[in-house]
Amino acid sequence: MSKQTLEIISIHKIELSTTNPRKVFDPKALEELSESIKEHGILQPILVRPYVDEKSSWQDYQLVCGERRYRAAILAGLEEVPVSIRVLTDDEAFELQIIENLERKDVHPLDEADAFKKMLDSKKYTIADISAKMAKPESFIVQRLKLVDLIESVREDFLRGHLGIGHAILISRCDEFKQKDIFDNAQPYKEGIPDYGTVKELKESKKILGFIDLKGLYEITAVEKQVENDVVTIAKKLLTMMDINLEIEITKSSEHFVLINLYGPDNGIIIGKKGKTLNSFEFLLNTLVKGCKVEVDVEGFKEKRANTLRDLARKMAEKAIQTDKAVKLNPMPPRERKIIHEIINKYEELDTYSEGKDPKRYIVIRKKKVG
Numbered sequence: 001m002s003k004q005t006l007e008i009i010s011i012h013k014i015e016l017s018t019t020n021p022r023k024v025f026d027p028k029a030l031e032e033l034s035e036s037i038k039e040h041g042i043l044q045p046i047l048v049r050p051y052v053d054e055k056s057s058w059q060d061y062q063l064v065c066g067e068r069r070y071r072a073a074i075l076a077g078l079e080e081v082p083v084s085i086r087v088l089t090d091d092e093a094f095e096l097q098i099i100e101n102l103e104r105k106d107v108h109p110l111d112e113a114d115a116f117k118k119m120l121d122s123k124k125y126t127i128a129d130i131s132a133k134m135a136k137p138e139s140f141i142v143q144r145l146k147l148v149d150l151i152e153s154v155r156e157d158f159l160r161g162h163l164g165i166g167h168a169i170l171i172s173r174c175d176e177f178k179q180k181d182i183f184d185n186a187q188p189y190k191e192g193i194p195d196y197g198t199v200k201e202l203k204e205s206k207k208i209l210g211f212i213d214l215k216g217l218y219e220i221t222a223v224e225k226q227v228e229n230d231v232v233t234i235a236k237k238l239l240t241m242m243d244i245n246l247e248i249e250i251t252k253s254s255e256h257f258v259l260i261n262l263y264g265p266d267n268g269i270i271i272g273k274k275g276k277t278l279n280s281f282e283f284l285l286n287t288l289v290k291g292c293k294v295e296v297d298v299e300g301f302k303e304k305r306a307n308t309l310r311d312l313a314r315k316m317a318e319k320a321i322q323t324d325k326a327v328k329l330n331p332m333p334p335r336e337r338k339i340i341h342e343i344i345n346k347y348e349e350l351d352t353y354s355e356g357k358d359p360k361r362y363i364v365i366r367k368k369k370v371g
Helices: 028-040 069-073 092-103 110-122 128-132 140-148 152-159 163-174 176-186 199-205 212-223 232-239 267-271 273-288 301-323 334-344
Strands: 004-010 046-052 058-064 080-085 187-190 191-196 247-254 257-263 295-296 351-354 362-367
Touching: 028 069, 046 295, 058 069, 058 080, 069 080, 092 128, 092 295, 110 128, 110 140, 110 152, 128 140, 140 163, 152 163, 152 176, 163 176, 187 301, 191 334, 232 247, 232 257, 232 273, 232 295, 257 267, 267 273, 267 295, 273 295, 273 301, 295 301, 301 334, 301 351, 334 351, 334 362
Parallel strands: 046 080, 257 295
Antiparallel strands: 004 080, 046 058, 187 191, 247 257, 351 362
16 A cells, blocks of 8 residues: 555545545435534545646645545535545545545445446446456446436436335336436426436336347347247346346246246236236247247246136126127136137136237127028
8 A cells, every 4th residue: 555644635626526425415415414523623634636737837645445435525615635645546536535435424326427438438347347346246336337227317317316226127127218208297297396206116017028128039039049948047137127037937848838937026016917917928939939838937927817807707798798798808718718718618608719910819798690
């Protein structure tokens, strides 16, 4: 470690660093620190390094760590501040800034994201290096780096505290156009503050295709081309892209058919409203897997859903009989339409048929024509 000295210097001789990863300073917190400094002074010296300002004939200092104290000192009207002066290279100063700032409890995720991006862009660090330096899992580093892809409007809302980290991570996985759509649809609920809903609502409000970059899907297909029938591998990749935490098990398998069961803490999210998200996931999985039909269940949900559909079929049958009008049901996958058809076929006076194309194909129930 290079030698350091403690001195009192003019605050006007300190230049801010352009590489400091911290960009967000809470005005209220700064004001409180400023009042504390007025009363007690700066208890921890600001870390600076000497450098020669090309525009002047004297030596100035560049701030390395302690920008919050520096800003609060200016607010407090201090002319001089205590500093710890250390001779540092650009790389050494940058690394100290990263570590000092990102070890704070109140560090904003976007500050982390920008800092990790700068480290990668320097070509001197890999994700594994950053993981080791920060004592964080590589998955955490990758997740934070994804936040760099947030569009400016969503980024600003995130900085203002209008949406949480869960929302931001989800939205960052979308392309620019999908992000703009989500931002535009966040309805203001008071004083112009947008309402993104809960994380669960955000996941369920969009179809799976809306949360997955299609380019990523094609990459999956290309990567897995040699193992196109490896259903579990592709399903895991899809779940990872959706940020859904579930385990996968194969419960039935034959040459051209695989039944998988999903289970874990995000069961409700993958099922979605009335099983719509699960149906979309199954449809998407079958699109990616070639030469094999895949059926997906979530801890017996489909049997429960089947019972619900049977009850629905009976109620709609009675409605068609009583009103003497055709009844149209919501779109369903082939498996669910089959359940409806089987129940309606038990009614001699009724007929059923399907219209539209999957995944929007739906059933119509009507009375049989006489004569």
